[in-house]
Amino acid sequence: MEYLPNIIFAVALIVGIGFFARNVKKLSRNIKLGKDVDVSDNKSQRWKNMAKIALGQTKMVVRPVAGLMHIIVYVGFVIINIEVLEIILDGLFGTHRLFSPLGAVYNFLIGSFEILALLVIVAVVVFWVRRNIIRIQRFIKPEMKGWPKTDGNLILYIEFVLMFLFLTMNAADYQLQQLGVDHYAQAGAFPVSQYIIPLFEGLSESSLILVERTAWWLHILGILAFLNYLYYSKHLHILLAFPNTYYGKTKPQGQFNNLESVTKEVKLMMDPDADPYAAPAEDEAAEPEKFGASDVMDLNWVQLLNAYTCTECGRCTSECPANQTGKKLSPRKIMMDTRDRLEEVGKNIDANKGKFVPDGKELLGDYITTEELWACTTCNACVEACPVSIDPLSIIVEMRRYLVMEQSAAPTELNNMMSNIENNGAPWPYNQMDRLNWVNE
Numbered sequence: 001m002e003y004l005p006n007i008i009f010a011v012a013l014i015v016g017i018g019f020f021a022r023n024v025k026k027l028s029r030n031i032k033l034g035k036d037v038d039v040s041d042n043k044s045q046r047w048k049n050m051a052k053i054a055l056g057q058t059k060m061v062v063r064p065v066a067g068l069m070h071i072i073v074y075v076g077f078v079i080i081n082i083e084v085l086e087i088i089l090d091g092l093f094g095t096h097r098l099f100s101p102l103g104a105v106y107n108f109l110i111g112s113f114e115i116l117a118l119l120v121i122v123a124v125v126v127f128w129v130r131r132n133i134i135r136i137q138r139f140i141k142p143e144m145k146g147w148p149k150t151d152g153n154l155i156l157y158i159e160f161v162l163m164f165l166f167l168t169m170n171a172a173d174y175q176l177q178q179l180g181v182d183h184y185a186q187a188g189a190f191p192v193s194q195y196i197i198p199l200f201e202g203l204s205e206s207s208l209i210l211v212e213r214t215a216w217w218l219h220i221l222g223i224l225a226f227l228n229y230l231y232y233s234k235h236l237h238i239l240l241a242f243p244n245t246y247y248g249k250t251k252p253q254g255q256f257n258n259l260e261s262v263t264k265e266v267k268l269m270m271d272p273d274a275d276p277y278a279a280p281a282e283d284e285a286a287e288p289e290k291f292g293a294s295d296v297m298d299l300n301w302v303q304l305l306n307a308y309t310c311t312e313c314g315r316c317t318s319e320c321p322a323n324q325t326g327k328k329l330s331p332r333k334i335m336m337d338t339r340d341r342l343e344e345v346g347k348n349i350d351a352n353k354g355k356f357v358p359d360g361k362e363l364l365g366d367y368i369t370t371e372e373l374w375a376c377t378t379c380n381a382c383v384e385a386c387p388v389s390i391d392p393l394s395i396i397v398e399m400r401r402y403l404v405m406e407q408s409a410a411p412t413e414l415n416n417m418m419s420n421i422e423n424n425g426a427p428w429p430y431n432q433m434d435r436l437n438w439v440n441e
Ligand code: SF4
Pocket: 316, 319, 320, 321, 322, 323, 329, 330, 331, 375, 376, 377, 378, 379, 380, 381, 382, 383, 392, 393
């Protein structure tokens, strides 16, 4: 019986980490459904981007209030969780404050964690007010109704509760230390939680132990639950922001990728010495099966990683000129739709023993409409605004490519322009022979 709590703790830890590992496997399988893409270039630039954007949060501070609050929550949450290591070891070995022999260093760490916990609580409250009371525009767009709204709030509640439990646990512990209770040796500094102690006024020793143990258990079980909640939440970005910024675009933003087969075709057309009737060389790359993308499997794996990394912050949408002028397009929705469809495909694979069975649905049409796609000006403002290097435009361009090249379904103006370029070498409907007529007018 003496070891029962340790055994229960070990089981909870194994179950919590086991479920998380299962979700990570599923996540990786889904991302790998995307096409391969070469991202082995510019390694040093990629590392720099990751350090600057993911670790240094440089793009977050473009909006100083939200940026500063986010840094507090991010730093606070990550650093406080260093304490989780001590909690895990205490839970497994039945010790209490295992690292306390560090003395002054330990006191400094616990004291700093407490201050950070308080700052996280303040930041979380500010975030909640911005979302629910002030109702900042980018949080109340149509795509933020339902689960995305609930998810955003749930994360704030969970962070609040976890920090509160941490402080409660420390407060009860401090009180027990003052009473000289066995097992609760003097350790740690409690600059914040000492102010909670009056709440425990008059509690007996056993009640205090009950409070401390309950807060301790709920804190660690809450962290394990939160770890598993990540997969279902926009909060996955706390893990994926790092690989996503590493694999982000390093080419100039305005540079689009060309289809190799089309480039060859155009070069052939422009080459006066080329024999138009020559048979293609055997070693020439085979024509791609499909031009562009109509579903998630047609996108590359970096674009799918982008979809899972999206924090749904809406910075892209608030900078998007199409959205600002009342068009249906929201780059955030493009990313959310891509993730939703990818999840649907993943569930289909799970339900069909590892094989995708066509379900009569596609990203194009069932999630993203052509109206949204053609509203894009390809200005790249969304890419520039994204704090985690997501490129919604690349998905839009791939889907447009499918519409144009596979379905000839471009808007009339665009079709006219493309015919003119093909026939007249210019976007205008005038014969090349008439180009200099203006000289005589
Ligand atoms: S590239 Fe398209 S989606 Fe992105 S901001 Fe510009 S118009 Fe909006």
